[in-house]
Amino acid sequence: MFEDIPVDVSPMYEGERIRSANMFVELAGPKSIGAELVQVEEDVEDGKVEVIGPNLNMMKEGEIYPFGLLIEIKGEKLEKELEGVIERRTHELCNYVKGFMHLNQRDQIWCRVSKEAKDAGFELEHLGKSISILFKEEFPIIEAISIKIFTNKEDVETFLEKASTAYEERDARARELSDEDVDVFYGCVMCQSFAPTHTCVVTPDRTALCGAINWFDCRAAAKMDPDGPIFEIEKGEVLDEIKGEYVNVNTIMTDRSQGTVDRVYLHSVFGYPHTSCGCFEAVAFYIPELDGLGIVDRDFKGETPLGIPFSAMAGQCSGGKQVEGFAGLSLEYMRSPKFLQADGSYERVIWLPKAIKDSLIDFIPEELAEKIPTEEDANSIKEIRKFLRENNHPIMERLKAAKETIEESETATETVEEEYPADMEANPEIEGVPMAQVAYTPELSLPSSGGMKIIFKNAKIYAEKVIIKRK
Amino acid sequence: MIIAVSGKGGTGKTLLSSLLIKHLSETGKDVLAIDADPDSNLPEALGVGVVKTVGDVREELKVDTAKGNIPKDMNKWDILDYKIMESVVETPKFDLLVMGRPEGSGCYCAVNNMLRKIIETISSNYDYIVIDTEAGLEHLSRRTTQNVDIMLVVTDKSKRGILTAQRIGELSNELDISFKEMLLVVNRITPDNKDLILKKAQETGIEIVGTIYEDGEVAEYDVEGKPLVELSDDSNSVVAVSKIVTRILNSN
Numbered sequence: 001m002f003e004d005i006p007v008d009v010s011p012m013y014e015g016e017r018i019r020s021a022n023m024f025v026e027l028a029g030p031k032s033i034g035a036e037l038v039q040v041e042e043d044v045e046d047g048k049v050e051v052i053g054p055n056l057n058m059m060k061e062g063e064i065y066p067f068g069l070l071i072e073i074k075g076e077k078l079e080k081e082l083e084g085v086i087e088r089r090t091h092e093l094c095n096y097v098k099g100f101m102h103l104n105q106r107d108q109i110w111c112r113v114s115k116e117a118k119d120a121g122f123e124l125e126h127l128g129k130s131i132s133i134l135f136k137e138e139f140p141i142i143e144a145i146s147i148k149i150f151t152n153k154e155d156v157e158t159f160l161e162k163a164s165t166a167y168e169e170r171d172a173r174a175r176e177l178s179d180e181d182v183d184v185f186y187g188c189v190m191c192q193s194f195a196p197t198h199t200c201v202v203t204p205d206r207t208a209l210c211g212a213i214n215w216f217d218c219r220a221a222a223k224m225d226p227d228g229p230i231f232e233i234e235k236g237e238v239l240d241e242i243k244g245e246y247v248n249v250n251t252i253m254t255d256r257s258q259g260t261v262d263r264v265y266l267h268s269v270f271g272y273p274h275t276s277c278g279c280f281e282a283v284a285f286y287i288p289e290l291d292g293l294g295i296v297d298r299d300f301k302g303e304t305p306l307g308i309p310f311s312a313m314a315g316q317c318s319g320g321k322q323v324e325g326f327a328g329l330s331l332e333y334m335r336s337p338k339f340l341q342a343d344g345s346y347e348r349v350i351w352l353p354k355a356i357k358d359s360l361i362d363f364i365p366e367e368l369a370e371k372i373p374t375e376e377d378a379n380s381i382k383e384i385r386k387f388l389r390e391n392n393h394p395i396m397e398r399l400k401a402a403k404e405t406i407e408e409s410e411t412a413t414e415t416v417e418e419e420y421p422a423d424m425e426a427n428p429e430i431e432g433v434p435m436a437q438v439a440y441t442p443e444l445s446l447p448s449s450g451g452m453k454i455i456f457k458n459a460k461i462y463a464e465k466v467i468i469k470r471k
Numbered sequence: 472m473i474i475a476v477s478g479k480g481g482t483g484k485t486l487l488s489s490l491l492i493k494h495l496s497e498t499g500k501d502v503l504a505i506d507a508d509p510d511s512n513l514p515e516a517l518g519v520g521v522v523k524t525v526g527d528v529r530e531e532l533k534v535d536t537a538k539g540n541i542p543k544d545m546n547k548w549d550i551l552d553y554k555i556m557e558s559v560v561e562t563p564k565f566d567l568l569v570m571g572r573p574e575g576s577g578c579y580c581a582v583n584n585m586l587r588k589i590i591e592t593i594s595s596n597y598d599y600i601v602i603d604t605e606a607g608l609e610h611l612s613r614r615t616t617q618n619v620d621i622m623l624v625v626t627d628k629s630k631r632g633i634l635t636a637q638r639i640g641e642l643s644n645e646l647d648i649s650f651k652e653m654l655l656v657v658n659r660i661t662p663d664n665k666d667l668i669l670k671k672a673q674e675t676g677i678e679i680v681g682t683i684y685e686d687g688e689v690a691e692y693d694v695e696g697k698p699l700v701e702l703s704d705d706s707n708s709v710v711a712v713s714k715i716v717t718r719i720l721n722s723n
Binding site for chain 1: 501533536537538539542543544545546547548549550552553556557561562563564566576577578579580581582584588592593595596
């Protein structure tokens, strides 16, 4: 198949790097310009390879040249949406060619041709020819393929403009990709060494808690390293679309947490929130007095309205724990249209540090942006309440409604399961004596007997005086 | 073949590493030097400048990710791969990768996992890799040196240097890291103390592969900040390391 190619073509050359000491020329890369683009076209002459500009035999050893690679494809089942997927294989397939190094994608490619390949008579047509064959082999839906290679500065510049437009269109589509559009989610257990019951579920609408990897990264990682820490989860049956509950996700969670966690909601901090690793970028936390959510990120050094800094809060809900009212999350997730959608999204957010508010300003609904206080506006429950009231935050409506229901239910029957909501108007000042908050805990079990278990959720312990004595 | 140089800080790891690289690159094979010491000075010893370290690249990627600057459908492995390649200092004789600053706060699981793979791929392209490790034992417990073939431990005449060497030997046994060979290099001996130091060095239980005498020229280069690879071929230290290289290449 590759008889007339003067160098070997095989997957075994993947990962080949050409040292500058061994290279004939460099193409594109950090010191020049270049791009690659796959386009679905109507009219494609199959097998045609054109080199526009100087070929290798006209290039000078040790020099750097611009490089453009246009791959035009045609096929009955080929759609524009597939261009990105097919283009991403260019890196791998170019690397099959011995003596040709290819890094990265789009307008960030970096190639080199080895002296050895040049000496064997390798020309750019051979590259074009090899990848034409490889692409058709990889994607049988490609019926015709033709390759254009540009090495003139002016041509590459024109090509770059065309390519940038195509990338922008593709990015716009990628931004719109949502959980409903895919059949596969990904699980990541990279953090299990210190959070043994944690599996991060990554979906198009939900980046990993660390913020480091999104759905696209997981897709690439699972393919590159199928036995690695990132694996596919067939989306399967949806139990609750709003909360983000899926049968298969629950199964995987149970499996990977050794039975500790058997249910998760991807888009809520209540009920069965996603477990938290330890390295999340931010935490969403419930503020019971105001029935709203606060958010604090790792870089915020002060105290949150709960009276504890990020580090203390992270300590309480990390390590793979599932703690209702708390969820570790990534900043990218706060740009997602599904951001805690089951809880009311930004309408439920009543406090967040200024730095993240500023960085997310384009993603916070315009009418809410001014209504959510930061550390510059309010730092205690009291101050937040004042700010929310003055700025007419939608949570005030919610509080009013909730208060009315509570008043009604207080006069109603006694329930067996005594789960009293925290007093909405709780005030830690009793008869004018200032009280200090000495402990805050998202979950606290008291030792007890008689077949009963007492669990306080979101407990705050206030004391008039704290005495610490040496034993 | 991967050769790592370890030992207590200040015992002469960088001297040994740079001279190993000098000799190995003269064999005409592809040589990669890795400076894994966060307080790195291997580049100076090799006489090359470094623009960007792996640590810098790692931070860059983290910042870009947090700010949402990376197009969603571009793959971070590929971007990191490119940036790491960019950070490799390429010279006609050898290439150099500087690990640089340690991690900041936040999560490094994902990026380190990617880095490990990328550096493995890069490394597989070289015939000889010399790693100048960070001082102490951390590289063993974090298993960053577990694929190493030859572990060269350097000590000087100090009791603490010898003690660290001994601990490196013990810890790699405990952790079940089996290098093909673990060898000891004794640095900065003088004709007067030679016998005494060698006797103490033998007590570490590690085979002594070479000795380097206290070298006034090296000290002078250090004071002036001159690259150690420019030491003349007949300098004591260069000759001593040349013997070590011959011994390693012959038996591997």
